[in-house]
Amino acid sequence: MATTINLPKLGQTMEEGTVVSCKVKVGDKVNKGDVLFEIETDKATLEMESTAEGTVQEILVTEGQTLNVNEPMMIIG
Amino acid sequence: MTVKIDDKRTKALPTIKQLIDSKVLTLSQVKDWLRTIHEIRFFEEKVFDLLGQNIIKGASHLYAGQEATATGALAAIEHGDVIGSTHRGHGHCGAMGNKYSNSEAERQTHWNRMMAELMGKETGYCNGRGGSMHIADVKNGNLGSTGIVGGNQPTAVGAAIAEKYKKTGKVVISFFGDGSTNTGTFHESMNMASTLNVPMVAVIENNLYGMSVPFSGSPVEGTVKASNIINIAIRAGAYNVPAMIIDGQDVVAVYLAMKEAIEYARTNSKLMMVEAKTYRWYGHSKSDPRAYRTKDEEKQWRERDPITVLSNKLLSENLATQEELDGIKNTANETIEAATKFAMDSAWPKAEDLERDVYVTETYDRSVIEKETQLAKKASEATKAFDAAFAVSAAKTKKDKTIEAQGKVQNDFGMKILNIGGALVEAQAEEMRRDKNVIILGEDVGHYGGAYAATRGLLAEFGLDRVVDTAISEAAITGAGVGAAIRGLRPIAEIMYVDFITIALDQLMHNGAFNRYMFGGHAKVPMVLRTEGGVGRCIAAHHSKSLEPWLVNIPGLYVVMPSTPYDAKGLLKAAIRSDNPVVFIEHKATYGQLGAVPNEDYIIPLGKADVKRAGSDVTIVSYSRMAMMALEAAEKLAADGINAEVVDLRTVKPMDIDTVAASVKKTNRLVTLCESFAMCGVGAEITRRVIDYKFSDGKSGFDCLKAAPVNLAAKDVPPPMSEPLENASIPTVDDVVNAVKKMMK
Secondary structure (H helix, E strand, O other): OOOEEEEEOOOOOOOEEEEEEEOOOOOOOEEEEEEEEEEOOOOOOOOOOOEOEEEEEEEEEOOOOOEEOOOEEEEEE | OOEEEEEEEHHOOOOHHHHHOOOOOOOOHHHHHHHHHHHHHHHHHHHHHHHHOOOOOOOOOOOOOHHHHHHHHHHHOOOOOEOOOOOHHHHHHHHHHHHHOOOHHHHHHHHHHHHHHHHHOOOOOOOOOOOOHHHHHHHHOOOOOOOOOOOOOHHHHHHHHHHHHHHHOOOOEEEEHHHHHHHHHHHHHHHHHHOOOOOEEEEEEEEOOEEEEOOOOOOOOOOOHHHHHHHHHHHHHOOOEEEEEEEEOOOOHHHHHHHHHHHHHHHHHHHEEEEEEEEEOOOOOOOOOOOOOOOOHHHHHHOOOOHHHHHHHHHOOOOOOOHHHHHHHHHHHHHHHHHHHHHHHHOOOHHOOOOOOOOOOOOHHHHHHHHHHHHHHHHHHHHHHHHHHHHHHOOOOOHHHHHHHHHHHHHHHHHEEEEEEHHHHHHHHHHHHHOOEEEEEEEOOOOOOOOOOOOOHHHHHHHHOOOOOOOOOHHHHHHHHHHHHHHEEEEEEOOOOOOHHOOOOOHHHHHOHHHHOOOOOOOOOOOOEEEOOOOOOOOOOOOOOOOOHHHHHOOEEEOOOOOOOHHHHHHHHHHHHHOEEEEEEOOOOOOOEEEEEEEOOOOOOOOOEEEEOOOOOEEEEEOOHHHHHHHHHHHHHHOOOOEEEEEEEEEEOOHHHEEEEEEHHOOOOEEEEEEEEEEOOOHHHHHHHHHHHHHHOOOEEHEEEEOOOEEEEOOOOOOOOHHHHHHHHHHHHHHHHHHHHHHHO
């Protein structure tokens, strides 16, 4: 079953985040806790960890892109 | 971990003669110690007598019996070293004043000022504002006594932070009693002094009793004990610092040990703890029957009277005759008698000087105020232009919309766009560049950049000496800010949530706000306590209160609460430059709020309100986030044809009631809007002052009102976590609109 990974709220004041870098590529196996992205918030640059395990099927964002909290970033299946 | 506890009592002391031969001491020095001990003793005996005659009023905690500790310790310090005293502080002040006296006349003046202070006379060390429990000589580095047991430990740590930062080579001696070593400030202060590696010697005067409770037990039936240890020095192990145990009755032993401890602290910039075993002849205070200790115990200690111990040494070593010793005693007695006469003959403070020295008087040039009023208007217009440009921007993300809109503001107004967090960072960075005495200390202010990112990046620019991460120790953070401020720095102490001030209030109020007044105006405390408050994040009542009504109730404090990035930056810069202690309260829900900020250097005068919206029908007075809600309400009212004026206090204390009253005179209606609790709140205070206000035309504020004022404030509930309840706990925009509409009818 495929899981969509959305941009989480990484701080109380965070409304949107910018993708600094993507740490995986399509086809990679990932486990819960693996770092998927580096995200710049209004407060700091943070590592965003996977909340699912499986294979990266699709990456929906590009580096430098800014998106709102809860918007989809990746599909893991 | 092994901590060295050096029990000096187990080692033989050199004779005075040996110390003279090896040039450690001179005979005249030792004889002067005896004189100092006698002077302190006579002073205490005289105070006891004068208390009985009701000539000295109030409470006095007498130092008789412990004189060797203060005398030996003060003899061991260098000129310029700093001390913090206890609530039994006559000995420390007495010995320190003697040290700084260069003539017999100066020595007499010193004791005159001490006795006058205890009598509450204008000629006293603190002009009679402090008395026995608060005697201080800040000019010479005596940071004073305290009425709160353990209350001076954090300020001593702050003084030591300042000496270390300024590289003065000076050491701080923090005196405190056994009773204080079971308080929270003891642990916070020792831990902070140890972890920050400050040059400090903590002198624990263990006189065995904290008021009536024995520290380690007493044979008297019915007594308990305050601890399960005998030697307090073992607590040094908890801080991984060295400690000594010394005979506090023998001035020679105290002097030699303190020389060693002070040398260690000075050379290594570290903390050492010294436990002096001693005893007080009197009870805790005059009314104490001393039923918790035995006559036998008192007798045994009396045999080790500091006067007897030193006199016997001098006699047995043939260094003085009995006649000479009698002469020293008589001289001391004459000094105290003369001091008593001086104090009795001295004038009382004048009632008209009652309020002198509560604050450092600060005024701003009219031109500064006028220029700022114009700048505030421009920033407000620029912010409106930014909001409009942001709203119509075709960019997809908030970040891109901001970039686009701020470009327009930069072009049209020459201003930049910052959020409140960023404005606070800029304010601090600019002031730190401007004045190297500005330092920051608090929890998570360094590497983490502040819980709300309000110190982000400052560590990288200013380094560990100026951006000091501390343990979670609110009382020590606050008190250290006070101590560092008294010693010449301009510290910004951060308390993460205003709610945490509840565990730092003694430091903030009694030391931060009161020291200047209680020390007779001879000290100033130019510190800023930065914190945040308010609801809006669903984090419940331990993290969501608005406590400014508590704080404005404290004489000596300024309270500043900004509502926009422009105000946040300009007010914080002014707060840092102020010579008064300022509590600067941000709002937790507004750190991301964007607004226009001038590119050039500016400050906002403290105590000046800002009319954020001009109107003619009603005055809404507010501050902090609620000022923004007042503006929202004003726009809604405008749609209904009601033209509201919004006054943002910006500084809650001192309160700019002139601006508020002038507005009410024009509109004839008043609504106050606060996020803090209603009872005895800021809104109630604004209303009271408006009603009492006297205009130059003879009218009162009350005469101008066409409707009863309305005070909107938080409900009388601990702010709840649940979002709908949290929202219901404070006034809403609609509450304001409805209140105004009702009063317009």
